[in-house]
Amino acid sequence: MSADSSSPSPAPASADAAATGAGRARRGGKRQRPRNPAPAATTPDAAPGVAKAPRTPHPVLEQLAGLYPHLFGAVFRPLKRGIFQDLLAAHPDAFEREALKVALGIHTRSTRYLQAVAAGEQRHDLQGQPVEAMAPEHVHHALLEVYRRRKNQKGRPTEDLLPKLRNRIIAAFEASGLTREAYTELVVGRDDAANAILEEAFAEWAARNAKAEALLRAFEASGSTLEQFADMYGMDPRSTGQQLERARKLAAAAQGNPSASTPAV
Template sequence: MTDTVPAPTAAEKEGTPARRKKKTQARQAQAPKGAPSPARKVNPVLERLFELYPKMFGARFLPLKLGVFEDLLAQHPDEFKREDLKVALGLHARSTRYLEAVASGKQRHDLNAVPVEPVAPEHVHHAILEVFRRRQARSAEDLRPQLRARLMEAIEASGLSREDYMLVVRSNDETANAVLDEAFAELGARNAKREALRRAFEASGRSVAEFAEMYGMDPAEVKRTLAAARARPETPDPA
């Protein structure tokens, strides 16, 4: 016995993805070129925060100090409702621009834009991953090399050993963990080369300029490499 499928009704045809796509394309063709897209509505509490603190909620975002929610409630008890402020700060903290500020490793700031404390390494790490996920979703290019480079910078800036860093940032995301392992491996290899150059330089008894000329290297690059090797004498285990 063969199942028979009834012909679609007019309403069903109208609702098919192909038909909806054609209607959308037709509307776009009719719209005047250069017409602005509908403006996205801004949260009114965020608008008010921008008016009060343009250095923190304006054109440039900075990481907020921990406890800023309580600071705002204390300073403006009649200005904001608790739940409305919580929603607004959540929107702000989840925005890509804010995550980029956290990922940059800049310090946390108070409402007067004064730096007060460093961002924890795990917060920097997870912000880097989230920004990467959002960019990768919009790009056909493989952005893993860029992610790996950002993670290497974050690892070095944290000052933590491999064991301690892994302890605070490890997650159940296998892809993220794999890129982190790649970052540690590349960082270990790079630091090993730096250390080898430092030892060769110190054993040579030559000046930076003489050493660079002897090996056909740029003196400025040799100087930077030596400074990096001396700043971090212990090389992370690439294994």
């Protein structure tokens, strides 16, 4: 027997090849037992999902929450500009400069902090006293950032957040007391999508104004009381009164009455 005849035959590459090999063995006069099939590959059960451990707060932020719970505690308050220097001056030996800078950066980029800014809250000093109005552009950009984060949040139910965002932009714009042109100059940037949302909000704001003005003209022509007028058109008296007051303020602003508290125009 040659060395070649003693070497084992290679295993068939497929089921069809295995059947052909078995037939050849039978024709040779000796039936070969089929090899035991290899056991099916088993995949171990996937480990159950392990909940992510909560993020460990930055140690300096924990320290700040202990010192100033009214600013860094359960409720976040917008911080006055220059709070970094105020903290170093108040606690010269408590904080390492770079660590404090990093901690404040984490804090002011957090969603909870941005929500406070987006709400238009005033900036606060270390004593928790409001000392400075929030700049309109800071409110606007915080609104956009909170919207982006909510929109991209995993597992969030499908919801159109744009109408709420437009409403909040309108409210922030009116609270600023600026003209449309001045507000636009402050907040418009390079983000075309954000700029488009602003234009949509302005269009909705203009439509509301036109509706309120038309309602005021109809009310004045009717000679009715507010309750009678609202009942005539199937409207809520309270909502109708708010729209009429809005229209009166717009009219006063158009006439240049400085004593009128007017929506931004």
